[in-house]
Amino acid sequence: MTFKPNPLRLFLILSIGLLTAATPMSGQTERKITQLADGVYEIEHQDALDGFASGNTTVIIGERQVFVVDTCFLPSAAREDIAQIRQWTDKPVTFVLNTHFHNDHNLGNRAYMDAFPALTIIAHAETKKDMDMFGPGSESREEKGTAFLQQMQDTGKTRDGRVLTAEEKTEIKNALARRISVMQELKQVKFQTATLTFEHDFAVDIGNREVEVKFLGRGNTAGDAVVYLPKEKIAIAGDLVVYPIPYIYDGYPTEWVRTLQNLGQLDANAIVPGHGPILHDKTYIALVGDLLSSAVDQMNTELKRTRPAMFQTLDEVKGAVDLTAFRQRFAGNDKDLTVAFDDMAANLVKVVFEEASLR
Numbered sequence: 001m002t003f004k005p006n007p008l009r010l011f012l013i014l015s016i017g018l019l020t021a022a023t024p025m026s027g028q029t030e031r032k033i034t035q036l037a038d039g040v041y042e043i044e045h046q047d048a049l050d051g052f053a054s055g056n057t058t059v060i061i062g063e064r065q066v067f068v069v070d071t072c073f074l075p076s077a078a079r080e081d082i083a084q085i086r087q088w089t090d091k092p093v094t095f096v097l098n099t100h101f102h103n104d105h106n107l108g109n110r111a112y113m114d115a116f117p118a119l120t121i122i123a124h125a126e127t128k129k130d131m132d133m134f135g136p137g138s139e140s141r142e143e144k145g146t147a148f149l150q151q152m153q154d155t156g157k158t159r160d161g162r163v164l165t166a167e168e169k170t171e172i173k174n175a176l177a178r179r180i181s182v183m184q185e186l187k188q189v190k191f192q193t194a195t196l197t198f199e200h201d202f203a204v205d206i207g208n209r210e211v212e213v214k215f216l217g218r219g220n221t222a223g224d225a226v227v228y229l230p231k232e233k234i235a236i237a238g239d240l241v242v243y244p245i246p247y248i249y250d251g252y253p254t255e256w257v258r259t260l261q262n263l264g265q266l267d268a269n270a271i272v273p274g275h276g277p278i279l280h281d282k283t284y285i286a287l288v289g290d291l292l293s294s295a296v297d298q299m300n301t302e303l304k305r306t307r308p309a310m311f312q313t314l315d316e317v318k319g320a321v322d323l324t325a326f327r328q329r330f331a332g333n334d335k336d337l338t339v340a341f342d343d344m345a346a347n348l349v350k351v352v353f354e355e356a357s358l359r
């Protein structure tokens with residue numbers, strides 16, 4: 001039997017023990033480029049098959065300049081993108097925008113800065129704060145992940161004592177081997193933060209092409225930026241939208257609902273998610289909004305019936321929030337996606353409770 005790596009399942013094994021907040025997996029197994037309009041491309045990166053995700057990059061080419069949205073995880077992948085951009089155009093990349101602070105969207109910044117020294121890297125002010133806090137420590141945090149995998153291999157068990165299946169053991173063994181080269185690369189990363197922050201929407205003309213930069217509200221993080229091309233009707237959503245299973249391990253669920261409504265109001269017929277393939281209508285955005293608002297509403301109903309969150313524990317209230325009605329709508333009959341959905345849903349309830357505790 002040939003071994004088929006399964007990044008999604010490995011992510012779940014990792015997430016059980018690591019509680020890492022920056023590894024959404026679309027299960028993407030190869031690099032893929034899609035042309036959205038003349039001079040507008042989406043690059044879906046291969047998720048590193050070892051617990052590392054890599055966000056999508058969007059390349060917007062104007063008559064004078066190139067605007068890039070997100071720079072992915074591995075600098076080597078960012079350099080591959082830069083080589084590709086140079087095949088598309090001889091115009092320089094003058095703007096990079098980071099949609100949020102998770103490092104699977106910005107560790108490639110340095111590669112762009114090296115290639116285009118006049119580059120401006122844009123992020124929401126809150127995103128820059130978080131990038132400054134978490135960007136430079138990326139490598140040592142990933143080392144903890146490697147150590148955790150090593151420990152699972154040594155003991156044959158997960159951190160909570162469950163014995164690993166033969167398939168999981170094989171995946172962990174292979175992942176450890178692959179992580180070595182990734183870690184080597186991460187050790188050489190000099191983190192490059194944003195150089196220009198924004199708090200209010202603005203637009204830039206890169207040469208017969210207008211690029212709008214928007215903050216539609218908090219959601220996945222405190223500074224989620226959205227890029228919108230009004231003429232081409234393309235919206236680039238970052239991890240506010242992750243397909244096929246939303247990435248809700250942190251964030252602001254109540255506000256996220258409104259932010260997705262704002263996103264839905266943009267006149268767009270192509271939406272680039274932070275991970276996964278391009279969406280051609282707003283059905284999925286509405287579904288994610290429904291999931292979030294259902295979790296928030298059920299939690300509020302329970303807290304109203306009992307006591308405010310500050311007087312309770314998650315264990316006392318989590319049973320009152322039932323999201324199984326959404327499982328089939330997100331995961332269909334796919335077993336791995338179902339496991340991923342259930343893992344995300346359990347975390348969503350936790351995030352909703354934590355948000356309620358801030359009242």
Ligand SMILES: [Zn+2]
Nearest residue numbers: 055104239274
């Ligand atoms: Zn991401």
